[in-house]
Amino acid sequence: MIFKKEHELVRKSIKDFCERELYSTDLAEKMDREGLDMPQEFLDKLAKYKFICPIVPREFSGAGADYVSYAIIMEELSRADASSGTYVTAGASLVALPLINFGTPEQKEKYLKPLAEGKKVGAFGLTEPGAGSDAGATATTAILDGDHYILNGRKCWITNAPFCDFAIVTAVTEKGKGAKGISTFIVEAGWEGFSRGAHEDKMGIRGTRTSDLIFENVKVPKENLLGKEGKGFVVMMNTLEAGRIGVAAQAVGVAQSALDEAIKYTKERVQFGKPLSAFQNTQFTIADMATKVEAARLLVYQAAQLKDNGESPAIASSMAKFYAAEVANEVAYKALQLHGGYGYVKDYRIERIYRDARILSIYEGTSQVQQIVIAGKLLK
């Protein structure tokens, strides 16, 4: 992969940032082990340097950069700390993209701009207790009543929900029409009837905050309909198609971090009179891991480049997300195996990385859903 000079500097910028703000502070470990909330000062810095809004146009305070830059930021940030990557991708693509692509000028001014500036946190509410990958089974309803829609329902597993200022939410506006009866809304957290569930005690990415969003007769003004009525499914699919480039890049970063740890440890650890790295089994394992990480990386940046060239990244982004997430899990497993017992205790970074990797093949479309998308495009 040959990057432009600008992209090389984007990588240096986020790597330097991670070195100073994450590695040298041990922040990832503190959030994971001690339950420390992601510090506001850290979030403000992510916003200040525009790491949270690479693809938001400049007129709305974004960096006005491209998907390749976004992927670089996600890769390097997640390499240092997967939780920070999740925090960024939840806003940078899942909330920003529908606003960029379907928002009215007023909606962009009111929600996209403060999102890009880090003054407001957004959340993306698609998944429900009975509807995740099966978006057509959405049970949340929005009934038009004069100038407002009355929103009722519950969304679950929502990243950043415990402290979001607004959420992009899907709801059924016309029953019986399946996916064609779904619309998307921008719902402010301060409105009456908006509440949040308990924080989920997750296995990994423990630096992030996740909970349900609950809507009880929330009055949503008509102007907060995002995109056209009945087109909510299109808004969400369009968002996920490009958005998964971010998660795929995150998976590459997590995979790389596992590889980094394996290389470091096997060069230091001595058994039978020589470092583990001198054993052929280690060498073959490391070579296998590194090759797969690089292959995943190429898929990710190809999807990003396609998107930057104005082409549909649909198959490419699904392949990238599917493969990179699986590779992250495989590489994390092998890296931990190379650590032996030390990898099983929290003193070593690989223990956290192994748990963090597990979400990658689950959220933003499981590996199996990505396979459905890929096969669906190929076999239609």
Next chain:
Amino acid sequence: MKIIVCVKQVPDTTEVKIDKKTNTLIREGVPSILNPDDANALEQALAIKDSMEDVHITVVSMGPPQADVMLRECLAMGADDAVLVSDRAFGGSDTWATSNAIASAIRKIGEYDIIFAGRQAIDGDTAQVGPQISEKLDIPQITYVEGMEIIGDKVKVQRQLEDGYEIIEASMPILLTAVKELNEPRHMYIDKIFDAYKKEIPVFSINDVDITPEQVGLKASPTRVFRSFTPEVKGQGEILQGSEKEVAARLVSEFKNAHII
């Protein structure tokens, strides 16, 4: 207000190893970085720009063409423009010859109120170029700046000393050298990275500035390096244990044996 910041691209010494046979640095594969003290100097200029209207920052560096990327980095942090002083004729310059070249480049850039430089570069640790530039431009200098504010047309500076500090007030134009305690340098902004590559960075060769080949390069450099070496790794220390009296007695006796006292 016009500010000029002098910066240098240096090998990242945390990654440098010494060739034990030749006693020279192994530079191969070592990443080049913006000299850390220079980053503090630039940060101070940027902080002034953040707090005042009409501040223009020009970054200047002498070095090979590869230094271009470091200057782009400075632009991505918020500097307005950059100049690279680069010519084969400048090769091999010591601090004296380097300050001749940079001072001439600054004369060509023209107006300035403050010139910032880092205290010293991590590859040579001389701390000479900044002060020499001020001498050659005939302006005052304050080194080891660990705090500063601008009051009207003057600067009020806190100057670091080994056992304390001095407060000095001086008029502008002035040259200040920054220490790391001055501030925490910012990172690059993603949007400014893309702007940085849209800007042209002029390269000043020896023909563009008011000095002659006799004033720069190896021949114009009075510095002679007699020997460079890696300090020997000292043996492990010994911890004396026992009561205070016993330890003190043993320590005195060890010192006597070693002819230290």
